[in-house]
Amino acid sequence: MSTLPFSSLETLIQALPKAELHIHIEGSFEPELMFVIAQRNGIKLPYPDVKAIEQAYHFSDLQSFLDIYYAGAQVLLKEPDFYDLTWAYLTRVAQDNVRHVELFFDPQTHTDRGVPLLDVIEGIYRALKQAEVELGITSRMILCFLRHLSVEQAMETLQKALPFKDKITAVGLDSSEKGNPPEQFKAVFDAARLAGFLTVAHAGEEGPPEYIWQALEQLKVSRIDHGVRCDEDPKLIRHLAQHNIPLTVCPLSNVKLRVFENLSQHNLKTLLEEGLCITLNSDDPAYFGGYMNQNFLETSKALDLSAEQIVQLAKNSFTASFLKEEEKRKHQREIDAIFQVWEEAQSSID
Numbered sequence: 001m002s003t004l005p006f007s008s009l010e011t012l013i014q015a016l017p018k019a020e021l022h023i024h025i026e027g028s029f030e031p032e033l034m035f036v037i038a039q040r041n042g043i044k045l046p047y048p049d050v051k052a053i054e055q056a057y058h059f060s061d062l063q064s065f066l067d068i069y070y071a072g073a074q075v076l077l078k079e080p081d082f083y084d085l086t087w088a089y090l091t092r093v094a095q096d097n098v099r100h101v102e103l104f105f106d107p108q109t110h111t112d113r114g115v116p117l118l119d120v121i122e123g124i125y126r127a128l129k130q131a132e133v134e135l136g137i138t139s140r141m142i143l144c145f146l147r148h149l150s151v152e153q154a155m156e157t158l159q160k161a162l163p164f165k166d167k168i169t170a171v172g173l174d175s176s177e178k179g180n181p182p183e184q185f186k187a188v189f190d191a192a193r194l195a196g197f198l199t200v201a202h203a204g205e206e207g208p209p210e211y212i213w214q215a216l217e218q219l220k221v222s223r224i225d226h227g228v229r230c231d232e233d234p235k236l237i238r239h240l241a242q243h244n245i246p247l248t249v250c251p252l253s254n255v256k257l258r259v260f261e262n263l264s265q266h267n268l269k270t271l272l273e274e275g276l277c278i279t280l281n282s283d284d285p286a287y288f289g290g291y292m293n294q295n296f297l298e299t300s301k302a303l304d305l306s307a308e309q310i311v312q313l314a315k316n317s318f319t320a321s322f323l324k325e326e327e328k329r330k331h332q333r334e335i336d337a338i339f340q341v342w343e344e345a346q347s348s349i350d
């Protein structure tokens, strides 16, 4: 029976078209590429080799990861560096049958070191446009404000980004969550929406459900990044379900950053069964040990997800995206067709 087109959940996951909605491009920086770019820019990394970098990737919480993640990003200086970083990610996820990506970038991590915003945006954008033609991957860019920095600095970043408005779909909020509540950034998000940007925010990764409420009510976000701590507030769960507010959940990230002790304790399946629009994503795949399909596969195994639930996650990824309705439907029809073949294959096994 192994010759059937879908003999395992792994082959089903591989076959499904997927959208990735929660990926920090700086978090896709693989150690090998980090060495290449560091050398080309004449920067000495504080590690002798790739293996030493990988050995440093043990995190106790979000902050312990962010310290290493920001250090890695320091070698990115010029437009080709941002192009190479983005192209490497896109060619990798093309193998996972990812058809659409909405990627985060952290301008302040670069502009605060003197890197022109133009080089950051042009490098990323050039790779995204090439991917549309050569890999059949569509995309959107999301500019994230670093919440450990000031509101004034976020506002300044927004102003600097306005000339690139045609390339950026939404603004987001990331970095150290605890002690940096979304409500602090209300004025920045008001200004961003007025300028025509959509909004998203990391909330409820390490922070309390109250931060999710603030992101919804004050920042008026279209979706919540992570949001897994919503399960501490039944009223919030009902609100998310009733208003179809998607969560971009990142299971391997959550385990690496000790939000959950292990994957089998993750609440993704429970949230799906509570009717929430849950999507599955990699967050920072170079640091957390897996791209899209690895997240799908390990989560499916650990939580014993059904084929229907896996298909639902793939469909949700398009529902929750910023694609036009007709583009969403095109991908979802393909998913339905694949699921039908899967079911036929299963009934011939039974």
Ligand code: ADE
Pocket: 024, 027, 062, 069, 174, 175, 176, 177, 202, 205, 253, 283, 284
């Ligand atoms: N920046 C990159 N990854 C992040 C995460 N998981 N949470 C907050 N900020 C981030």
Ligand code: ZN
Pocket: 022, 024, 174, 202, 225, 283
């Ligand atoms: Zn994230």
